[in-house]
Amino acid sequence: MRSQLRLHVLFSAILSITSTAAIDPSNSLVLTPGQIASIPTWDLQSSTKAGKDLETLSRPGVDTSGWIHVNASKCTLMGCLLEAGTYNDTELFYSDNLRKVDSKQFEVPWLYRHEFGLDPEAGKYFHLITHGITSRADVYLNGKEVADKKTQAGGYGGHTYDITDLVGQKNALLIQAHPTSYYYDFALGWVDWNPWPADNGTGVWRDVEVKQTGSVALGPLRVVTQLGTPLESSPANVTLRSRARNLEKAAVTITVAGTISPERYPGPPITWSQIVTLPPLSTTDLSVFVSNNTISDFASATFGFRTVTSKLNSYNDTTFYVNAKPFQVLGAGYAPDMFLRFNPSKFESEAQYVLDLGFNTIRLEGKNEHPELYEIADRRGIMILAGWECCDKWEAWSYNQDLAVPTPVWNEEDYGIANASMFHEAGMLQTHPSVLGYLIGSDYWPDEKASPMYMNALQSQDWQTPVLASASRRGFPAFMGSPGLKMEGPYDWVPPNYWYDIEPSASRLGAAFGFGSELGAGVGTPDLSSLKKFLSPADLNDLWKNPNKNLFHMSTETSSFHNRKIYNDGLWKRWGAPTSLEDYVQKTQITDYEATRAQFEAYAANWNSKRPATGLIYWMLTGAFPSLHWSIWDYYMHPAGAYFGAKVGSRIEHVAYDYVKKSVFLINRSLDKEGARSVEIQVVDTTGKTLLSNTVKTTTKPNTSKEITSLSSALKNIKDVVFVRLVLSDPSSKDTQVLSRNVYWLSKTIDTLDWDNSDWFYTPVTKYSDYTALNKLAAANVSLAARSRGHGPKGHSESAMQVTLENHSSVPAFFIRLNLVDKDGKDVLPVTWDDNYLTLWPREKITVKVRPFGGAAEPAVVQVVGKNVKGSTVSIAYSLGDSYP
Ligand SMILES: *[C@@H]1O[C@H](CO)[C@@H](O)[C@H](O)[C@H]1NC(C)=O
Ligand SMILES: *[C@@H]1O[C@H](CO)[C@@H](O)[C@H](O)[C@H]1NC(C)=O
Ligand SMILES: *[C@@H]1O[C@H](CO)[C@@H](O)[C@H](O)[C@H]1NC(C)=O
Ligand SMILES: *[C@@H]1O[C@H](CO)[C@@H](O)[C@H](O)[C@H]1NC(C)=O
Ligand SMILES: *[C@@H]1O[C@H](CO)[C@@H](O)[C@H](O)[C@H]1NC(C)=O
Ligand SMILES: *[C@@H]1O[C@H](CO)[C@@H](O)[C@H](O)[C@H]1NC(C)=O
Ligand SMILES: *[C@@H]1O[C@H](CO)[C@@H](O)[C@H](O)[C@H]1NC(C)=O
Ligand SMILES: *[C@@H]1O[C@H](CO)[C@@H](O)[C@H](O)[C@H]1NC(C)=O
Ligand SMILES: *[C@@H]1O[C@H](CO)[C@@H](O)[C@H](O)[C@H]1NC(C)=O
Numbered sequence: 037m038r039s040q041l042r043l044h045v046l047f048s049a050i051l052s053i054t055s056t057a058a059i060d061p062s063n064s065l066v067l068t069p070g071q072i073a074s075i076p077t078w079d080l081q082s083s084t085k086a087g088k089d090l091e092t093l094s095r096p097g098v099d100t101s102g103w104i105h106v107n108a109s110k111c112t113l114m115g116c117l118l119e120a121g122t123y124n125d126t127e128l129f130y131s132d133n134l135r136k137v138d139s140k141q142f143e144v145p146w147l148y149r150h151e152f153g154l155d156p157e158a159g160k161y162f163h164l165i166t167h168g169i170t171s172r173a174d175v176y177l178n179g180k181e182v183a184d185k186k187t188q189a190g191g192y193g194g195h196t197y198d199i200t201d202l203v204g205q206k207n208a209l210l211i212q213a214h215p216t217s218y219y220y221d222f223a224l225g226w227v228d229w230n231p232w233p234a235d236n237g238t239g240v241w242r243d244v245e246v247k248q249t250g251s252v253a254l255g256p257l258r259v260v261t262q263l264g265t266p267l268e269s270s271p272a273n274v275t276l277r278s279r280a281r282n283l284e285k286a287a288v289t290i291t292v293a294g295t296i297s298p299e300r301y302p303g304p305p306i307t308w309s310q311i312v313t314l315p316p317l318s319t320t321d322l323s324v325f326v327s328n329n330t331i332s333d334f335a336s337a338t339f340g341f342r343t344v345t346s347k348l349n350s351y352n353d354t355t356f357y358v359n360a361k362p363f364q365v366l367g368a369g370y371a372p373d374m375f376l377r378f379n380p381s382k383f384e385s386e387a388q389y390v391l392d393l394g395f396n397t398i399r400l401e402g403k404n405e406h407p408e409l410y411e412i413a414d415r416r417g418i419m420i421l422a423g424w425e426c427c428d429k430w431e432a433w434s435y436n437q438d439l440a441v442p443t444p445v446w447n448e449e450d451y452g453i454a455n456a457s458m459f460h461e462a463g464m465l466q467t468h469p470s471v472l473g474y475l476i477g478s479d480y481w482p483d484e485k486a487s488p489m490y491m492n493a494l495q496s497q498d499w500q501t502p503v504l505a506s507a508s509r510r511g512f513p514a515f516m517g518s519p520g521l522k523m524e525g526p527y528d529w530v531p532p533n534y535w536y537d538i539e540p541s542a543s544r545l546g547a548a549f550g551f552g553s554e555l556g557a558g559v560g561t562p563d564l565s566s567l568k569k570f571l572s573p574a575d576l577n578d579l580w581k582n583p584n585k586n587l588f589h590m591s592t593e594t595s596s597f598h599n600r601k602i603y604n605d606g607l608w609k610r611w612g613a614p615t616s617l618e619d620y621v622q623k624t625q626i627t628d629y630e631a632t633r634a635q636f637e638a639y640a641a642n643w644n645s646k647r648p649a650t651g652l653i654y655w656m657l658t659g660a661f662p663s664l665h666w667s668i669w670d671y672y673m674h675p676a677g678a679y680f681g682a683k684v685g686s687r688i689e690h691v692a693y694d695y696v697k698k699s700v701f702l703i704n705r706s707l708d709k710e711g712a713r714s715v716e717i718q719v720v721d722t723t724g725k726t727l728l729s730n731t732v733k734t735t736t737k738p739n740t741s742k743e744i745t746s747l748s749s750a751l752k753n754i755k756d757v758v759f760v761r762l763v764l765s766d767p768s769s770k771d772t773q774v775l776s777r778n779v780y781w782l783s784k785t786i787d788t789l790d791w792d793n794s795d796w797f798y799t800p801v802t803k804y805s806d807y808t809a810l811n812k813l814a815a816a817n818v819s820l821a822a823r824s825r826g827h828g829p830k831g832h833s834e835s836a837m838q839v840t841l842e843n844h845s846s847v848p849a850f851f852i853r854l855n856l857v858d859k860d861g862k863d864v865l866p867v868t869w870d871d872n873y874l875t876l877w878p879r880e881k882i883t884v885k886v887r888p889f890g891g892a893a894e895p896a897v898v899q900v901v902g903k904n905v906k907g908s909t910v911s912i913a914y915s916l917g918d919s920y921p
Contacts (some may be wrong), residue, residue, distance in 0.1 A: 046277035057598045064155040065206075066248040070334040072165070075150045076207060076241040079103040080116050083145040083212065084599035094176035096151055103149070110243050113213070113235040114168065115375040125375075128595055128669075129469050129662050131572040132588040139234040145823075148211040148240050148615055154203045154248075161249045164204050167194040168458065169609070170282040171221035176214040180686060190222035190240065192404065192421025192451040194460030198283065199246075212238045218428040219443040222453050224376065224403060224755045225428040227440075228595035230660045233374050240408065241376045250332030252290050255279035255333035255464040256773055258498040261750070263343055267359050277498060278335045280320050290332065292914035299338070307554030323438075333576075336820050340414060340469030346502040347519070353550035354520030355650040356472060356502070358419075364643050364705070365472070365651030366636065366686055367397030368668055369554055374660035380408040382673075383864040385415045385890040389669060392868045393679070394705075399653045401425050401507075404461055413470035421653070422465060423475025423507070430454075431480045435511070436481060440594065450732060451489060458490045462497035475501070475553075477506035479523060493769040507553035522546070523551040527604040527655055527666075528596070528798040529627075531787035531805070532634030540644070547793055548638035551651035553810075557631035558603060558798075560659070560667035561624035563676040564617070565855070567861050570662035570671075579664075580620035583608060589664045596797050599667065603627070609804040612811055616761045622903065625677030626851055629873050632678045633669070637692035641701040642742045654682065655744065680872045682834070689766040690773045691715050695786055698748045700762060702734060703741040713737060716763040719750055722809055723880040724847040727758060755810035760847050761877060779875040781850070811906035816849035818842065818876065822898040822912045823920040837912060838920055839898055840883045842874035850875050852902035857894040866890050 063072045079100040086093060086103070106116040114137075119732060128134050151356050154162060164175070172185035173195070182197050201279050214234035218225040247253075258277040264270025265751020276294045297305035346358045356363045367390070374379060390398060398418060403640040413420050424430045429450070432443040446454070457475075465471050476482055476490040487505060491761045494503055505512040508523035524545040534557075547557040567576060570589065578585050583604035591597035607614075614620035635654065642649035654667055654733055662671040668682055669675045685692070689705040700717065712735055719728035728750040747760070764776040788803040824837040837856075843849040852874045870884040876895070888895055901907035 038316040051732045063153050065152040065246050066162075068155070069160075069248055069250045069331050070110050070482050072245050072247040073582075074109040074142070074245050075152070076109050077150065078106045078108070078111075078116065078240070079149045080106050080113075080120070080140060081147050081149075082500045083147060086147050090174060090176045090181075090210055092335045093147065093207050095179045096204075096206040096208045097832070098149075098208065098371060100149060109242055112233070112237050112239040113142055114233050115241070115377050117241065118669060125317070126569075127569045127613075131575055134231055134234075134661075135588070137234040140180055141513050142235040142238060142793050145214050146239065147643055149208065151206065151718065152210045152845070153205060154207055155205065155245070156200070159250060161200045161251065161253060162197065162248065163247040163253060164195075164197045164199045164209070165194070165245040165247055166455070167244075167464070168192040169211065169213055169242075169244075170223045171216035173240075174214075176210040177211075177566070178204060179208055184883060185212075186449065191224050191237070191448075191460055192457035193453055194242075194464075194594060195456065196247075198237070198249075200283070211240060211354070218226070219432075219439075219441055219794045220429060221459060222429055222450075224372075225425060226592070227427040228591040228597060228658075229371060229666070230374055231592060237376055249283075251282065251284045251288050252332045253281045253283060254335040255281075255465065255648050256497075256515050257337045258463070259337060259339040259467045260498045260500065261339070261341055263341060263359075265360065267341075270342055282320075293557045299673055319627050324646065336413065337467040338350065338411065339467040342469050344472055344501040346473065346504070348518060348520045349648065349650070351523075351550065351647050352518055353648070353650050354577075355505070355551075355648070358472075361651075361707070362641070363419075364649070365397045365419070365551065365711055366639065367395040367399060367419075367421075367652070368556075368654035368657035369399045369401060369656050370403060371660040371667075372403045374513060378406050378408070380412065381414055381890065383409055385417055385673060385855060386549060387412050388675075388868070388889060389675065389679075389866065390418055390657075391416060393668065395682075397421055397472060397651075398657060400554060401421075401475075401554075401631070402430060402702045404464070407464060408551075410468040410470050412467065412782070414468055417474040417511060420468070420470045421472045421475065422847045423504075424477060426478035426480070431477065431482075433480055433483050435483075436480045445801045446483075446486070450548050451485060454486060455489050455493060455735070458493035459497065462499055464495045468498050471501055473504060474504035474639065475504050475507050479506065479508050480510060481505040481512045481516075481519070484665055487516060490630075491516075520549045521651075523553050525794075525796050526556075526557060526798045527796075529606050529631070529787070530557050530799055531606065532630050533786040534789060534799060535634050536641075536694050536696040537789060537791075538645075538647070540790075544791065545799065546637075548642045548649045549647045549651075550649065551644070552639075553651075554655040554667070555652070556635060556655040558597065558655075558665050559624075559628035559631045560656075560663070560665050560678040561621070561628055561676070562627065562662070562664065562670035562671070562672075563674055563853075566662070566670045566672050566674045566676075566754065580614045580617050587664060589662060593668075600664065602798055603665070604789030606787075606801065606804060610783075610807050613810045622851070622853075622901075624901070625853065626903070628677035629681035629851075632681035633685040634681075634695065635703075636682050637690070637703070638694075640685065640690065640703045640705060641694060643694055643703075643705075643741050645741075659711070672863070674863055674869050675869070675872075677873060680869070684776075684871070687776050689713075689764060691710060691776050691778060693747070693762065693778075693780050693782075694743070695782075697743070697746070698795065699743045699746040700732070700749055701741055702764070706894065712767055714765055714767050714772075715744060716761075716765070717745070717747070718761045718877070719747070720758075720759050720761075720848060721755065722757055722847070723811055723863055724845075737812065738893065751782065757781055757783050757807055759850075759875060761875075775869075778849045781807065781810060781875070783809075810850060810903060813850055814845070814847045815906065816843055816845040816847050816876070816902070816904050818849045818900070818902065818905045819844060819854065819911045820898065820900050820908065822910050824912050825920055826894075836887045837895065838885055840881065841900070842881040843879060846878045847904070849905050850903040852876065852900060854884070854886070854907055855899040856888065856895045856897060857897050859896040861897075862893065864888045864892045864895045866892060 170191040175182040262273040504519035639652040783805040
């Protein structure tokens with residue numbers, strides 16, 4: 037839970053070492069000892085055009101005017117070609133255009149080349165640093181080979197090469213990237229997530245850096261913290277460590293100086309220093325600190341104080357503990373862009389969505405991205421569960437039953453690549469307080485040789501958070517023990533009661549107990565405005581007219597998720613056949629909302645039940661391309677039904693309905709909110725007639741969930757469908773503050789699950805609940821007003837606006853969607869809404885806040901439409917002052 041994290045106090049640590057060398061200002065890429073610069077741009081060419089003479093091509097002065105010029109420091113081949121304008125993603129993502137990209141062109145090596153200046157002289161040392169090049173690379177500088185493809189191997193194989201003897205005033209770096217197979221190479225694969233990029237992610241997807249040092253060079257900084265208890269008032273020990281390498285053929289005496297300065301906190305930094313003598317060409321781990329001459333090198337990082345541990349409970353389910361307090365993991369699985377284009381400001385917006393949703397964790401499955409991702413998570417207070425990926429070379433074990441093709445099991449060289457990858461990633465992640473743990477396997481655990489190898493690599497980097505063998509219960513290396521995470525689906529549609537149907541004696545798979553490492557009802561249908569961006573008119577027709585058809589914008593062709601059959605079966609049976617595209621999309625949003633709400637509510641409701649629900653990673657957070665499923669928001673950052681269902685279901689203080697017990701749960705995920713609470717419960721039928729009106733007085737305790745009342749008798753004699761409204765408020769607060777308002781639509785019977793015939797990806801439904809009565813609701817008359825503070829429309833997109841809705845009818849106004857658009861009618865994104873997809877009680881009036889952010893366009897109009905509310909728009913009234921007009 038958000039409030040359990042104390043990541044806000046961040047510290048910067050700098051370890052610097054000094055020895056003799058003079059600062060020499062010049063036009064070189066790097067100027068001073070300790071300075072690191074990324075290769076800023078690339079010239080790119082296929083080896084079929086540039087030829088194979090790498091020695092010649094890597095000498096300064098080669099004419100590359102006919103090459104492709106890429107203004108990016110890092111990109112896969114497809115990412116580079118998109119950046120250079122050879123391809124256009126608006127066009128590629130439309131319909132099935134991605135199929136038309138020629139993949140043959142990527143079956144040969146490609147060359148990345150860049151020329152740069154340096155100012156070499158005695159006492160200066162230069163290093164070339166890689167952080168992974170997919171799948172393998174030959175690296176040449178100034179006509180000489182720096183590393184061959186045996187060494188520079190793997191998408192995460194990061195290495196530092198001493199290039200001091202090769203550099204001159206003018207330098208040319210040439211990297212030959214070899215084609216990637218997901219089965220033979222350690223790459224970043226996509227399994228069934230989405231169509232595979234034509235280049236299989238080949239290329240310089242992470243920065244390549246040049247670093248200058250004096251005669252002693254440092255590796256990445258590690259920070260080891262020892263915390264006392266209680267945390268807030270006990271002294272902590274901090275050790276700064278880095279590996280120092282003496283590059284001279286003689287002993288060097290250095291002074292090591294450490295500095296720690298709290299961010300945004302007054303007071304002097306903590307500094308200390310120590311003198312050490314390094315034998316010739318030696319490598320030493322420094323946990324102390326170097327001479328008052330010029331700096332030789334420095335390593336710096338931002339870190340924070342927290343502890344993370346994990347423990348198996350009596351059911352062998354894992355619970356994480358942050359700062360010794362049990363931490364219920366609530367989050368989702370991340371997908372990067374399918375061409376691995378990482379945009380920090382986009383991730384900032386995504387992080388804001390994660391917090392707006394009430395999630396506390398993001399899982400990365402083999403997509404460890406870049407240091408910026410962790411920096412953003414550190415500052416925002418989001419935990420990251422990082423790890424390796426499934427279903428390809430990374431899990432090519434003899435006992436893996438699920439590999440799509442017979443992938444060769446690891447040979448000696450493979451262990452070496454994986455080993456170097458683990459060293460590198462551990463070094464990159466070690467200081468980040470956002471890191472919750474590392475999963476060294478996903479679907480399968482690493483074998484008896486790889487597991488200790490990974491552990492050693494992590495430990496050598498002073499790893500301090502839990503390391504788990506996999507994200508499933510399929511097995512584990514004896515010395516590590518069970519990871520305590522389950523991966524038993526679902527991945528496709530299941531009804532809301534699935535999550536509450538907990539029966540210890542029977543097989544219940546993904547229901548809300550234990551730690552589900554990847555599970556969800558397979559929802560996340562984009563809203564119509566987004567669908568029109570990537571689907572052709574024929575594709576849009578297929579959506580609602582051909583419910584079983586295979587669709588390109590789902591999972592891969594060979595997967596179980598290439599069509600929406602299971603999802604649509606439920607939608608057709610429960611809601612009736614769609615009458616138009618608009619009707620279909622509206623029914624998908626109801627379905628998606630109900631699915632994510634139930635999943636997050638059930639996990640929160642069962643946090644302290646007999647067999648606790650210790651964690652939930654929704655499958656997934658985002659899509660790597662415009663996808664029709666498996667995401668909380670869509671590729672264009674538009675939040676729709678799945679988003680607002682998840683958001684309601686993840687509220688810190690909340691009141692939820694258990695579909696199986698027919699009871700009301702009071703959920704409290706806070707650590708400090710307690711006292712008297714009241715829960716108002718009302719049931720109305722489809723005509724608006726009140727069937728139950730009741731207020732339950734209770735008290736709430738932090739960090740608990742409890743059943744407060746049963747609705748069984750009230751719901752016994754339903755005619756067709758009823759609405760249930762639960763309102764949680766704090767009677768002691770001003771105006772009896774509403775903490776949570778939650779409306780359900782319930783049919784006479786719940787969906788019947790056929791648990792015995794469950795498959796790994798879903799549990800079939802044998803009898804569906806019937807919501808078709810809601811297609812015949814009498815129309816509700818809802819009025820709308822939208823107001824914004826500020827001095828007029830321009831430049832005020834980030835200030836909060838209020839939208840007030842009032843139902844003037846005697847029937848409920850069901851599932852009202854609000855959408856913010858600019859003057860051209862385009863979605864204003866990203867945007868957060870207090871609440872959306874609202875169901876209003878007869879005569880009810882509600883005000884919600886909406887806040888565009890992160891460079892969103894200027895909002896002009898709010899669009900409104902509901903199941904029984906006619907579509908309309910209202911212009912936003914801007915005030916001239918600080919209050920709302
Ligand atoms: C290259 O990219 C940088 C950084 O994004 C930008 O400032 C610069 O204008 C770009 N140059 C060209 C020629 O597009
Ligand atoms: C990509 O194509 C779209 C649609 O054809 C066009 O509107 C857009 O400007 C193009 N983008 C670039 C970067 O050329
Ligand atoms: C991408 O990987 C797949 C699976 O290994 C392989 O069949 C395909 O040939 C690869 N594509 C390229 C362009 O290398
Ligand atoms: C800090 O280090 C000192 C000296 O080694 C030790 O006595 C103390 O217990 C440590 N504090 C914590 C919180 O581990
Ligand atoms: C270090 O600095 C002190 C005082 O500035 C100076 O006396 C001493 O010679 C310096 N040491 C070296 C090795 O330069
Ligand atoms: C937990 O795991 C241990 C070790 O694998 C096993 O002996 C024990 O029976 C398990 N307990 C339960 C409740 O499954
Ligand atoms: C992994 O790398 C470390 C450090 O280079 C080495 O000591 C160890 O033997 C390697 N393990 C394997 C299995 O390759
Ligand atoms: C949640 O727990 C906190 C901490 O005990 C408490 O202050 C708050 O009132 C509780 N809220 C509810 C709804 O139980
Ligand atoms: C939160 O609840 C868990 C499970 O009931 C309990 O073990 C833990 O001590 C509680 N934490 C706090 C801070 O109350």
